[in-house]
Structures are given as structure tokens and as C-alpha cells.
Amino acid sequence: SQQGEEDPQALSIQEGENATMNCSYKTSINNLQWYRQNSGRGLVHLILIRSNEREKHSGRLRVTLDTSKKSSSLLITASRAADTASYFCATDADQAGTALIFGKGTTLSVSS
Amino acid sequence: DAGVTQSPTHLIKTRGQHVTLRCSPISGHKSVSWYQQVLGQGPQFIFQYYEKEERGRGNFPDRFSARQFPNYSSELNVNALLLGDSALYLCASSSLREGAKNIQYFGAGTRLSVL
Numbered sequence: 001s002q003q004g005e006e007d008p009q010a011l012s013i014q015e016g017e018n019a020t021m022n023c024s025y026k027t028s029i030n031n032l033q034w035y036r037q038n039s040g041r042g043l044v045h046l047i048l049i050r051s052n053e054r055e056k057h058s059g060r061l062r063v064t065l066d067t068s069k070k071s072s073s074l075l076i077t078a079s080r081a082a083d084t085a086s087y088f089c090a091t092d093a094d095q096a097g098t099a100l101i102f103g104k105g106t107t108l109s110v111s112s
Numbered sequence: 113d114a115g116v117t118q119s120p121t122h123l124i125k126t127r128g129q130h131v132t133l134r135c136s137p138i139s140g141h142k143s144v145s146w147y148q149q150v151l152g153q154g155p156q157f158i159f160q161y162y163e164k165e166e167r168g169r170g171n172f173p174d175r176f177s178a179r180q181f182p183n184y185s186s187e188l189n190v191n192a193l194l195l196g197d198s199a200l201y202l203c204a205s206s207s208l209r210e211g212a213k214n215i216q217y218f219g220a221g222t223r224l225s226v227l
Contacts, residue, residue: 030214031214033214035218040200040221040223041220041221042218042219042220042221043204043216044218045215045216045217048215088154092214099145099168099170100145100147100155100157100204100214100216101157102147102154102155102156103154104152104153104154105154
């Protein structure tokens with residue numbers, strides 16, 4: 001079963017705008033990761049935030065984590081057409097590091 | 113360095129048949145995980161193997177099985193295929209040397225269609 005939900009399910013913006021997508025999860029976590037998937041291909045790891053961190057930056061990406069609300073957000077600044085993809089959050093509740101539990105994803109479309 | 117490679121890329125089978133999917137991890141990675149991704153959904157965890165031992169199993173029927181070889185490559189087997197098994201099957205490798213980070217590196221997947 002899915003761990004949680006991404007919101008919105010789909011997002012359409014213009015190049016240069018910021019894109020924000022949210023993720024909610026159900027159980028306690030060790031860390032939360034965001035992955036990107038282009039058109040039914042493999043997933044690419046974007047960023048990881050540990051459960052004791054509140055915010056993390058990587059290039060044009062900013063991730064926040066609120067463990068009290070069991071939620072995270074991914075902000076992509078100054079988006080480009082090449083950012084068009086599906087974005088998934090994944091949680092890792094197992095200390096031994098077995099399963100990643102993914103949400104259903106947000107489909108981002110950036111038009112030029 | 114080569115990334116995670118999966119074969120075949122596409123596969124068409126009929127109900128009741130058996131299928132074997134293959135995965136080669138990134139060199140040096142000893143952990144391989146398998147995920148099923150149905151259209152419009154996120155990936156669902158099937159198995160994880162580490163050092164040839166099963167470390168985790170998702171909520172999938174016994175028709176699904178896997179193994180890992182001494183060179184850390186892996187096979188996913190599905191018996192008695194059902195229409196609902198049609199999906200993208202993703203393999204991911206991880207070094208697990210980064211402690212609890214569990215960052216996984218995915219292959220491009222095998223698209224299985226069951227008719």
C-alpha cells in the first residue's frame with residue numbers, strides 16, 4: 001500500500017515560475033526522499049532529508065519536513081521545461097534500510 | 113561507470129505464463145530491490161536482497177520470487193501471470209554503506225504487458 005499522498009496530483013506552470021508539491025505520510029520515519037521520474041522511465045534521486053532536519057537545499061530544490069504534521073514539501077524554483085516529470089516522495093521507516101515506500105506522485109508540466 | 117541495467121526493456125506475455133526479469137546493480141552495490149509500478153501509481157516494494165539474502169518482502173503473492181547471485185545481479189520471477197501483473201518493473205541498487213540513508217539508484221525498468 002502507499003505510504004501517503006502527494007498534493008497536487010497534477011501541476012501546470014510556466015517556465016520561470018516556482019513549483020511546490022506536498023507529501024503526507026502515515027508512520028514515523030528515519031528520513032524522507034524525493035525522486036523524479038521522466039515519462040515512465042526509472043526514478044532519479046533528488047534529495048534526502050533526515051527526520052531531525054527541518055529544511056534542506058540543493059541547487060534549485062528546497063525541501064522542508066514537518067514530522068509533527070507528517071508532511072514534507074518540495075519547492076522547485078525558476079522551473080524549466082526540462083523539469084517536466086513526475087515527482088515522488090519516499091519514506092524509509094526501517095532502520096535496516098529495506099523498503100522505500102512511495103506516494104502516488106505529482107505530475108509537473110512546465111511550458112515554455 | 114554503468115548504472116543499473118535491466119533486461120529486457122519490454123516484454124509481452126499471455127495469462128498463465130512465467131516471466132524472468134534481470135537486473136545488474138551498480139558496481140560495488142551489494143543490495144538490490146525490486147518495485148512494481150502500475151500506470152498512474154507510485155512504485156510498490158516487492159523484494160530487497162543484500163549479500164544474496166532476502167532482507168525484505170512486500171505484500172505480493174507467492175507467485176513472485178527473486179534471487180541474487182554471487183556477482184550481486186538479481187532475477188525477479190513471476191509465475192502464473194495475471195492481467196493485473198502488467199506494469200513497469202523497476203530494479204534499484206544501493207550500497208547500504210551510507211548507513212540509514214538508503215538512497216536507491218534505479219534502472220530504466222522492464223515494461224511487462226500481460227494479454
